[in-house]
Amino acid sequence: MTTEVPPSTPPDEEWLHLDRQICFSLHAASRAFNGVYRVLLKELGLTYPQYLVMLVLWEHGETPVKRLGEHLRLDSGTLSPLLKRLEAAGLVRRERSVRDERSVEVRLTEEGTALRERALRVPQRIASATGFTLEEIRTLRTHLDRLTTALDAAALEETPDCG
Template identity: 65%
Template structure:
């Protein structure tokens, strides 16, 4: 059931039922297995930084975009505030971020890097280089994979939103 990226969509009615339910033909399982492998890699790669993968993602947003309201971080990472709030509290306890109520809107909490959080960026530069090396893929292959996964995420998000 695999096909070239530019090949036309297969007529699934032509695929035998026994083939449709094979585990190794499930895209979701391939993504799940890859996600678990990445999780294991990132646990090791981030250990020296003292970050979990989710904390690393928050730090990436802050390093890239600067101070952000919690809601903006949640939108960017596709995380709800119930997941994000405890994570931000742990980053604050570690001295990497500061949480401050917005002066304009008391309901909004602004997250900004501390000096220590900003300095951690230099040490984190080794992580993406290590990921690329660990994948065994070329930079072009990784960028192509990101593009395909972005299209997949958008398509499935639209399907979920419509349902």
């Protein structure tokens, strides 16, 4: 008995073609986004990762470094140098928590808070650069969020037990 492959399924050897890889499509889109962001954020004196930190702080206010890392999906080894540069630029301040000496809180300075006003145009310019409608952007975000959740779950299933 032979099993027929649906006509939309590529032959096995085509699965390894670069243009069939969703990860590469996402990688290419991410690089293209970074190119646009680089230009727009230059006016603000921020890199894209620094902009993401500022977005979290503008939205949530004073935040522990650990929570900031959770929001951004970054480990402390990546986050610490970012925060150090933002602090040197006078945009944030890091201080030990008075409630828990082990925790470091990050808060905006007056200059960091004021930068928010200038950053308001960035998302609109990015949306325009995509050529998508706002509804298409919302739909894409929904699909990407579902994809991220599914991949996180798959990664957990693939993690070997250490016991």
